Amino acid sequence: MNGDKLHQRSVQQTTTILKTPSNISINSLNLNKTPNYVQKTTEFRNHFCWSLADASFLKWTTADAFGLFKNHPIPCFFAVSLLFFMGVEYTLLMIPPSSPPFDIGFVATVYLHRVLVASPTINTFLAGLNTVFVGMQTAYIIGTLVIEGRPRATVAALFMFTCRGILGYSTQLPLPEGFLGSGVDFPVGNVSFFLFYSGHVAGSVIASLDMRRMHRWELAFLYDTLNLLQVVRLLSTRGHYTIDLAIGVGAGMLFDYLAGEYMKNAKAADDTTLYANRPRLS
Template identity: 75%
Template sequence: MKKRSSSDLCNCGWLSNAFFMRWTAGDIFGVVKYHPVPCIFAASLLFFMGVEYTLRMIQSSSPPFDLGFIATRPLHRFLASRPTLNSVLAGLNTVFVGMQMVYIVWTFLIEGRPRATISALFMFTCRGILGYATQLPLPEDFLGSGVDFPVGNVSFFLFYSGHVAASVIASLDMKRMQRWKLAYLFDTLNVLQMIRLLSTRGHYTIDLAVGIGAGILFDSLAGKYEESRKKELLAGSPNGTSNDVQVHENGEYLSVSSH
C-alpha cells in the first residue's frame, strides 16, 4: 500500500501518525481490487447488522426458527412415514461414526501419529463442557431410532455435533497424509450425515456448522500442541538435537523414548 510522506499530512495532532491518515485514493480502491474477500465480509457485516436489528425475536412460546429444518421438511415427512428406512439410515450413520473412531484411534495406535487422537480428545472434552453449560431442548418432531448413536432417545448434548466434528478431524488427517480418495469419501458421507441429522431433527443447523468449525479448530490446536512439545524437547536435548526424537514429515508425529 502506497503511503504519503509526513509532509503531505495535515497537522491533526495525535492523528497525524495514524495509519489511515497515510491512505491515498489509490490505496482505498486498491483494497477492493486486491482484497475482495475482506470487502465481501465487510459488506456482509453491514447487511447482517441490518437484518439483526430489524428482525423480530422468536417468541419464547414458539419453536426455534431453523432454515435447515425448513429446507429438509420434505425429507422429514418422508422419513416420519417410513420408520424402517429411518432406522436403516440411522444404522448406516452409526457405522460411519464407528469408521471415524476406528480411523482416529488407528492413526495413533498403529501408525504412531497422535494428532488426530489429541484433536478428538480436545473436541469431545470441549463439547461436553459446552453441552452441559447450555442444555438445549430437543427439536420438535425428533425422529429417534434404537440403532442410532447415541442409542435411541437417551439424553445427548445438541451443541455441538460430535458426529460432524469427528468426521472433519479424520478427513483433515487423511488430507495431510494425502489419502485423497478416503478424505473425499468421508467429506461426502459427512454431508449426507448432516442432511440426515437435519431431516430427523437430531441437530439444529448451528450445531452442525459449529461442528465443522470445531473439527478445524481442534485439529489446529492439536498441531500447535505437537509443535510446542517438539520445541520443548529439542530445546532440552544436547545441541538442540537428539537421536531419540522422531518426527514424521506428513503426520508431524513426535516421540521421545524414556531411555
C-alpha cells in the first residue's frame, strides 16, 4: 500500500513540474521570430546595397572626368605625384646606417659649398648678414607686441620655438658632413643648436604673414626674399637639412594660425566675462 502511495506521489510531482505556469502562454514565445543578430545583418546589407546604388562614382561621366583636370589641376597634379612617389618609394634603395644622409638641397648647392670652404671670409660675412636678418625679424615680432599692442606674432613665435625645442630634443639629428660654422652666425658663438626644424625660416614666415595682414606688402616681399637667400645659405653651409627648412615654412604658417585661433578664443572669453560682470538694469 505504501508502494502505491509512493508511485502516485511521484506521478503528481512530475505532472506539477511539466505543467506550464499560468502566466506564460506558448503563443507568446513566438518561436518563429527572427533572431536579433540576423535582423542587424540584414539591415546592414540592405543599407550597404542602397548606399552603393547611390554611390557618387556611378554618376560620373566622361565630361566630368575631363572637367576635373580642367577645373581642378592642382589636386590632379597631387594625385599624379602620389602615384609617382609611390613608385619611387617602393623602388628606392635605402641609405645604409654607415652612410651620411642623402639631401637633395646639399646636392643642389655643391658649388656654393665649395666656394664657402675656399673662402672663410665670405662665409663669415654671409653669416653676419644672416644674423642681422634674424635680429630684424626678432625686432619686428617683439615690436608688434610692445609698440603696436598686437600680440599674435609674438604668441606664434613662442608657440613655434617651444614646439621646436620639444621636437629637436626628441629626435636629435647628426650634424651634416661639411658643416661650415661661424662665430658670428646665430646662435652667436658657434654653439650647438637643434636641427629640426629651422627657427630661422619659421620666424621669418611668422613676421612675413603679420606684415601681409597689415598690408605691408613691400616689407613682406623683402622678408620673403631674404628668407629665400637664408635658405640657400643654410644649405650651402650645411647648417640645416632640406627637411628642416621645408618644415620651418610649414611651422611658421601653422603656429601663426594657432596663435590667431588663441587670440580669437581669448577675446571671446574676455567679452563673455565683461558681459557677465555688467550691472543689470532690473
